[in-house]
Amino acid sequence: MTLPDSARVEPEQAVPTTVDELAPLYRQMLAIRRMEEAAAKAYSQGKIGGFLHLIIGQEAVCVGSIAALKPDDYVVATYREHGHAYAKGIAARPIMAELYGKKTGLVKGLGGSMHLFDKPTNFLGGHGIVGGHVPLAAGAAFASKYRNDGRVTVCYFGDGAATIGGFAEGLSLSALWKLPIVLICENNQYSMGTPLYRSLAVEDVSLRALAHGMARDRFDGDDVIRVKRRIAEAVDRARVTGEPTLVEIVTYRFRGHSMSDPGLYRTKEEVEEWRRRDPLNRARLRLLEVGMAEAAIEALEADVKAEIEDSVKFAEDSAPADAYTPYVMKGAQ
Amino acid sequence: MAVISYREALNQAMREEMERDANVFVMGEEVGHYNGAYKVTQGLLQRFSERRVVDTPIAEMGFAGVGVGAAMVGLRPIIEFMTWNFSLVAIDQIVNSAAKMFQMSGGQFNIPIVFRGPSGPAVQVGSQHSQALESWYAHVPGLSVVLPSTAYDAKGLLKTAIRDDNPVVFMEGETLYGMTGEVPEAEYLIPFGVGDIKRPGKDVTLVAWSRMVHVCLEAARELAKQGIDAEIVDPRTLRPLDTAIICDSVKKTGRCVIVEVGWPQAGFGAEIAYQVQRQCLDALDAPVERVCSDDVPMPYAKNLEDEVQPQVKDVIAAVRRALYLD
Ligand SMILES: Cc1ncc(C[n+]2csc(CCOP(=O)(O)OP(=O)(O)O)c2C)c(N)n1
Ligand SMILES: [Mg+2]
Numbered sequence: 001m002t003l004p005d006s007a008r009v010e011p012e013q014a015v016p017t018t019v020d021e022l023a024p025l026y027r028q029m030l031a032i033r034r035m036e037e038a039a040a041k042a043y044s045q046g047k048i049g050g051f052l053h054l055i056i057g058q059e060a061v062c063v064g065s066i067a068a069l070k071p072d073d074y075v076v077a078t079y080r081e082h083g084h085a086y087a088k089g090i091a092a093r094p095i096m097a098e099l100y101g102k103k104t105g106l107v108k109g110l111g112g113s114m115h116l117f118d119k120p121t122n123f124l125g126g127h128g129i130v131g132g133h134v135p136l137a138a139g140a141a142f143a144s145k146y147r148n149d150g151r152v153t154v155c156y157f158g159d160g161a162a163t164i165g166g167f168a169e170g171l172s173l174s175a176l177w178k179l180p181i182v183l184i185c186e187n188n189q190y191s192m193g194t195p196l197y198r199s200l201a202v203e204d205v206s207l208r209a210l211a212h213g214m215a216r217d218r219f220d221g222d223d224v225i226r227v228k229r230r231i232a233e234a235v236d237r238a239r240v241t242g243e244p245t246l247v248e249i250v251t252y253r254f255r256g257h258s259m260s261d262p263g264l265y266r267t268k269e270e271v272e273e274w275r276r277r278d279p280l281n282r283a284r285l286r287l288l289e290v291g292m293a294e295a296a297i298e299a300l301e302a303d304v305k306a307e308i309e310d311s312v313k314f315a316e317d318s319a320p321a322d323a324y325t326p327y328v329m330k331g332a333q
Numbered sequence: 334m335a336v337i338s339y340r341e342a343l344n345q346a347m348r349e350e351m352e353r354d355a356n357v358f359v360m361g362e363e364v365g366h367y368n369g370a371y372k373v374t375q376g377l378l379q380r381f382s383e384r385r386v387v388d389t390p391i392a393e394m395g396f397a398g399v400g401v402g403a404a405m406v407g408l409r410p411i412i413e414f415m416t417w418n419f420s421l422v423a424i425d426q427i428v429n430s431a432a433k434m435f436q437m438s439g440g441q442f443n444i445p446i447v448f449r450g451p452s453g454p455a456v457q458v459g460s461q462h463s464q465a466l467e468s469w470y471a472h473v474p475g476l477s478v479v480l481p482s483t484a485y486d487a488k489g490l491l492k493t494a495i496r497d498d499n500p501v502v503f504m505e506g507e508t509l510y511g512m513t514g515e516v517p518e519a520e521y522l523i524p525f526g527v528g529d530i531k532r533p534g535k536d537v538t539l540v541a542w543s544r545m546v547h548v549c550l551e552a553a554r555e556l557a558k559q560g561i562d563a564e565i566v567d568p569r570t571l572r573p574l575d576t577a578i579i580c581d582s583v584k585k586t587g588r589c590v591i592v593e594v595g596w597p598q599a600g601f602g603a604e605i606a607y608q609v610q611r612q613c614l615d616a617l618d619a620p621v622e623r624v625c626s627d628d629v630p631m632p633y634a635k636n637l638e639d640e641v642q643p644q645v646k647d648v649i650a651a652v653r654r655a656l657y658l659d
Contacts, residue, residue: 049457049635101457101634112459112633128461129419130391163390164422191391193367199390265366321634324641328629 015225019292025067025224026283027300029059032083033280034308035092039082039099039113042312043259048099052113053080057254060279061186062087064227065154065249068235074144074153076124076137079114080186084156089121092311102318109321122151130191131157131166134183138170141179145242152238153181154231160191162205171246175212180238182231185248186221192257193265209246221251222279225286252277334517340510342484343373343449346491347411349520351381354409357495360387360396361413361450370415371451371510397423397448401430404446404500411495414450417504418462424469431500432475447494451507452480453543453594454642460630463638465595467542470502471571471604477501477525478572482546484514486569489523497525506543526573530582534564537588537652540579540605542567545592545643552648561652571601579605580613587618588655592648597625622651 036054043052055062066075066087077084085095090106098105099113106116116126124140127133137155144151161167162185174181185205189196196203209216215237217230227249234245252274256263263271287297337345351357358381363370365378365388378386389396393414400410414420420427427448435443454463471478479494479501481487487505494501531546532553539549546567553563566582568575583589589609591602606621627641653659 050455050633051458051462098633101636105634109634109637110460110632112457114461115459115633128459129422132422160391163392163395165392165394166422192370193363194388194390198366198388321632321637324627324629324632324637326627326629 014286015223015229017225017286017290019287019290022225022283022287022290023292023300025063026287027304028063028087029224029280029283030301030304031092031307032059032063032086034304035086035096035311036082038308038312039096040259042100049101050112051079052259053257054255055080055083055253057274057278058186058188058221058251059083060224060227061221061249061251062156064224065184065231067228068232069152069154072122072151074122074124074140074151076133076140076153076155077126078133078157079126079128081116081126082113085116085118085123088123090116090118090123092307093314096311096315097318100315100318101321102315103320103322104314104318110327131161131164134161134167134170135173137181138174138179141174141181142177144180150239151180152235154184155181156184156186158191159185159187159189159196159205160194160199162208163199171208172212174244175214178242179244180242181244182234182238183244183246187248187250188253192261204248206246206248215243215245216247217245218248221249222277222282224279224283334515336513337484337516338510339484339487339512339514340371340373342488342516343491343505344375346488346495347374347377348380350492350495351385356407357409357411358385358387359411359413360389360400362389362391362415364388364413373510374413393419393423394426397426398430400446401426401434401444404444405434405442409445409495411447411449414448416462416507417450417452417466418464420448420466427502428473432473435499436475443498444500445498447501447503449503450505452504453507454631455507457633457635457638459633463631465593467504467571468595468599468601471601475500476572477570479503479525479570480543481569482506482509482543482567484512484516486523486529488516489521490569493522493525504543508544523569525570526575528566528568528575528578530564531567532563532565534562536562536586537564537590537655538579538582538586539563539565539590539592539648540568541565541592542569542571545594548643548645549592549648552645552652555645555649556652561656563652576608576612580609583609583613584616587616589617590622590624590648590651590655592624592643594626594643596628597623598628600625619655619657622655624648624651
């Protein structure tokens with residue numbers, strides 16, 4: 001048996017699941033990991049430029065939570081969003097081509113890694129200013145309430161965003177106007193080199209909900225099924241009662257903040273400890289437990305490998321971003 | 334003279350001023366334990382301790398305001414923005430608090446604060462992280478706006494900024510940190526409002542600041558091969574602006590090309606063009622030319638990014654237009 005990365009998973013009360021439920025989620029997580037590993041390699045070869053923020057280690061958060069959504073629901077994310085984009089249904093090819101800055105990229109080479117957007121899958125970005133997108137997400141939820149269209153908006157942000165006004169104001173308005181939104185804090189315990197205890201006087205972001213009379217939840221993000229179940233409760237609340245929820249999911253990024261960060265502010269032991277809780281390994285072991293054959297898992301893994309290799313080839317073979325077509329104002333091109 | 338980097342020059346300026354005045358402190362994201370996102374504050378925490386090198390959470394509006402409040406009652410904060418892009422979250426405190434306080438309080442509360450950090454387009458970081466905002470701040474009475482192009486200027490101007498009794502917007506070139514230059518060992522300060530001739534010449538005046546000075550220097554080398562002798566004037570501070578040094582140069586050359594990396598409409602070059610025609614119309618042998626970035630948010634792909642920003646060839650083309658050669 002081969003595990004994708006490290007060998008051990010902490011024993012833990014497993015959430016009931018089935019092969020049919022878990023296999024596609026494991027597949028998505030693995031695809032995201034392989035996609036980002038390929039991106040890191042291309043970055044070190046100078047084929048991808050600028051900032052590249054990897055989500056490796058945190059895959060269960062975006063995959064599990066987006067699995068609780070319908071295709072019509074909106075997702076708003078940060079600059080660390082390749083996984084969210086993929087989980088929302090965007091193919092690896094246009095994501096990879098965007099990182100390469102190619103014409104075939106998701107946003108034509110205009111946005112790059114931090115600015116993935118996709119109207120067909122209701123993926124509303126890809127935002128680079130910490131906290132600035134939280135009110136935008138509240139705005140999408142406001143529109144759903146306005147039109148009574150039954151959609152839910154999920155907004156992701158880091159632990160570091162919990163200290164900025166955009167978050168505080170987005171949270172407050174969501175509560176005041178009872179917007180159908182789930183605000184998910186991906187607490188990977190660091191904002192760049194700053195551990196949470198140097199950002200927040202009280203190290204529990206979910207508590208912020210209390211002052212607003214808002215529902216809240218807080219749990220570990222290493223079991224993709226648990227993430228799916230708990231987020232489904234919040235999504236139901238939003239859809240059925242129109243009420244918002246603030247959810248904090250505790251997780252860990254295995255890599256530096258971005259490709260240029262060596263991550264010297266964390267000990268080797270700490271990183272190793274979290275690697276042992278790798279959500280991918282956990283999901284794989286669980287698949288075996290619930291009855292998926294090793295050979296079937298390997299076939300799935302081979303399929304993922306082919307998909308990502310194809311996306312890299314597609315990006316490499318694509319033409320450079322086109323002779324400049326500005327998209328500054330609609331109707332003015 | 335020692336040859337040091339632009340980054341080290343800034344670091345020395347802060348270190349020396351912190352040694353000199355116990356009221357000076359540094360505050361910002363990752364300035365302490367991480368030694369600065371761009372390593373400009375390297376070693377300061379170790380030297381001055383957490384009391385004077387203060388790491389903040391991501392809260393630009395908050396810590397910019399904390400800086401202004403502390404300055405009202407006598408401290409001299411250096412507020413670092415990880416990049417100036419994030420100052421847009423704090424612009425209310427810079428414009429509505431820092432810039433107006435002295436006037437608003439009838440001359441009682443001056444604000445001796447420096448807001449500093451990397452600015453201007455970087456490489457392939459996309460539209461939210463790659464832009465030139467000096468024209469925004471240069472619009473505001475009550476602020477000084479400083480954009481050093483060399484290690485020498487960086488050190489001398491930052492020391493002046495820290496000693497200045499009013500708010501200073503100090504914009505470092507995000508792509509200049511590694512650039513080296515000669516910096517004297519002895520202390521020196523560079524006053525605001527005094528420009529510098531970065532290259533003497535007689536045929537055309539190029540006005541540029543920050544990284545565009547270096548684009549102009551390269552263009553001038555090319556132009557020299559074509560027999561055109563360009564003079565490069567670096568105003569160094571956009572507010573106050575040394576119009577005299579620009580106009581003196583134009584009186585000599587009769588031609589003026591302003592090169593800026595910002596957007597064209599309401600860009601600072603338009604103000605310089607106005608001043609030039611107002612003060613030395615008779616000296617002009619051709620309309621003032623401007624070279625700017627295209628009027629678009631910054632694209633990500635490298636080829637597009639190069640296409641929208643002023644390049645050496647664009648400067649050469651503008652100079653040739655000003656000389657009626659094309
Ligand atoms: C307003 C603002 N300030 C600073 C930055 C620079 N910056 C980008 S990401 C980041 C850390 C964010 O940490 P966190 O919110 O925990 O998200 P993570 O990167 O861990 O996913 C910082 C300081 C920014 N993008 N926006
Ligand atoms: Mg974080």
